[in-house]
Amino acid sequence: MMQRHMPIGYKLVDGKIQLDEPKAAVVKKIFADYLSGASTSSLAKRLTEMGFPNANNKASWNHGSIGKILENVKCLGDEFYPQMIGTELFEQVQKRRQERCEQLGRSIQPNSANRQYSFTGKLRCGECGEVYRKYIEHCGRASEKSFWKCKRYIYRNRVCCRCGFLADEQIEKAFIEVANRILARLQILDRTPKKEPIPNSLVYNKLDQRIRELEAEGRYSSKELPALIFERAQAFYKTARIDDTDHNTGKMKQAFSGRQLIVEFNEELFLTVIKQITVYADHQLVFEFINGLTMEAGY
Known part of the structure; x- marks a missing residue:
């Protein structure tokens, strides 16, 4: 994981990320207090006064550092991070942040790399390996459109990657297709993905x-x-790898258990079971699930 700091509320134990319960309790309270009406500035002041360490291990907080905690999607849980904040609470907090921005006359830039969507960080180009980002054209107009494009589609004013553009609806439809394949035959989850050998160092x-x-x-x-x-x-x-295939397969079985075939996109299910989607120029998407299982679907 290429990141400078471990998100607050987590710790590394024997090569595996776990909840740091005392700090996680503080993060949960930040979410709850913010939703109850506390401002990011008042929360920052409170944490500074109590001497709670920030990501740099210093008891110095401001509204921006509180905002980063409130928008950190890792707290929802993924293939590495256990879930700290419930999906419903997280979404309610994002809604209040948007409302506060509008009340204060601020705006969240629609094409900002910090703006989080369901597919943020999940899409990768199968042609050049770059990430996909969401771009909104004619923002605020009747002709507004949004597409996911490879980050290298335009580089230094030149077209560098011709991999396809995708709309949210196309990704959602493809996910519904692969999810229903699993729901129709849950035994698929018992397939053992091929494990790559640990490279000789x-x-x-x-x-x-x-x-x-x-x-x-x-x-x-x-x-x-x-x-x-x-x-x-x-x-x-x-070079070490965490073999958590069985754990993640169990997590997927729990997520799919008791469901009927879905007809609408389920964001919670998507965020729970999908690790990455690779986009190819031949209108194919390869969904990689958190346990290593891969499935293709057209778009």
Whole structure:
């Protein structure tokens, strides 16, 4: 995960992200208090006064840092992060934030990278590997249209990627199709995805060999040994993968259990079971589920 900070309310334990219960309780209270009418500024003041550490481990908060917590979709849970905030509460908070922006005469830029939609961060171009972003044309007019386009469609005023544009309705229809395939035959979820082998790390092997040499020589008090052990752990972590296939398959079975075939797009189901969608120029979408299962659908 290429990110600078672990989101507040989470911690890494034995290579797996878990809820940091004391901090998660504070995050949950931030959501609840904001929905109850507290402003982001008052919440920031309260956290600063209580000495609660921010993402930089400093007891210094402002309305912007509170806003980042309130808009962080990771708290809804995904393939790495356990759910901290319920979907209904999260959506209610987003609605109040939008209302507050309108009351204060502010606006959320429709094409901002920070604007979150159901498919934000889920779509990737199968031709060039870039992410898809939502672009709104003629915003606020009767002719307003929105499409998902590859980030590299236009680069330095040139068309660099010709992978297809998608409307929300096309993605939703394709998801309904693959979801109904699963609902019609839940045994599909028991398919075991092919596991990729852990790449052989030359750096790890070199460090491990040197550590073995020092230990064989009985040089346990060497100042070099602790540093090498730490570097070896870092090298291992870079290549290690969390095998949570069974856990995520169980999560999917629970999400699909008891449902009839769906006729409308279900955002909660989508966010629960889909890891990524790859878009190809031949009008094909490849849905990758959180347990590694993949299914194709046209658009």
